[in-house]
Amino acid sequence: MNILMVEDHRLVADAMKVMLAEIDPGIAITPCYSTQHALSVIDSGKRFDLILTDLYMPGIDGIGLLVGLNNRKKRFPVVVISGSDNDKVIRLAMDHGACGFIPKTLPSAEMIAGLRHVLGGGRFFPERFADYDRQLRSGERNTATNQNASGLRPGQKQLQVLQLMADGNSNKQISQIVGISEATVKYHTSQLFKLLSVKNRTSCVREAQHRGLINSFDNESDQLNAVDASIIAAHHVANKSDDTLGSRPV
Known part of the structure; x- marks a missing residue:
């Protein structure tokens, strides 16, 4: 950060x-x-x-x-x-x-x-x-x-990270999508754990969906689409050139 x-x-x-x-x-x-x-x-x-x-x-x-x-x-x-x-x-x-x-x-x-x-x-x-x-x-x-x-509700940036987490994105993928450093993604994640009183990503997403903070999957098809999107995002990040990744200050 x-x-x-x-x-x-x-x-x-x-x-x-x-x-x-x-x-x-x-x-x-x-x-x-x-x-x-x-x-x-x-x-x-x-x-x-x-x-x-x-x-x-x-x-x-x-x-x-x-x-x-x-x-x-x-x-x-x-x-x-x-x-x-x-x-x-x-x-x-x-x-x-x-x-x-x-x-x-x-x-x-x-x-x-x-x-x-x-x-x-x-x-x-x-x-x-x-x-x-x-x-x-x-x-x-x-x-x-x-x-x-x-007692604070997650802020706008935290909610964005939370939704991307629910969609199956890794910290690295989230940092590329949102345009923040990976360390900042980890910080937001740790704060979400505290706010939602959970200890891991899975529980964090479930609790957030239960509270209506993020979208939940209505059916298996929606979940598969999210997984597909995550795979595409991972492929996109992995194929970025080192120069492109290195040019972004963190």
Whole structure:
């Protein structure tokens, strides 16, 4: 899992690294100490599963980073972490496409829960912004304000991984289809196990179908079609050239 962290205070950045290690010990963090540096890294073509940015920094601030990403048509999930809890600033971050806003005064356990939810495809903002977020999302249900990670519904990205898992795809195939690293697929899978209180893929799919989270097979023919699709996907991935696979940053 790759995370770009934009924070001009190195002490705060080091503390964030420790907290992120609790989410995934194998996490890869690219630190940037200015927005200008972050934008240059993004312009290099490197891909990230999440961008964490401070709000107030010398030069271009966190809102400027969001604007820069929008101008570049880059769609990375961005979470703003700030000492400010100002409503106007939070609304401004939301308007410019942030997926989350976490005050630095929030307990670390709740910060971790919020970041995990965003990594799962959800959104995380102070609870008082739930209605405003729903307006921005055109009525889409917002579950990001729930701070108990174990009680959260799977996010959009996790549901996508879940459906592909149910269709018989391997982690490698899912990573190619969704366009994320294989490590991120494994992370989403482990989080799904926790959310659904299961210990393996088979139980995960069955529980998800029982809850109506994904499509279930109506008959044997549907199941065979899914298996055929999985074989075709595997053949497609296996026959991709090494150059093609290697050109995709993870």
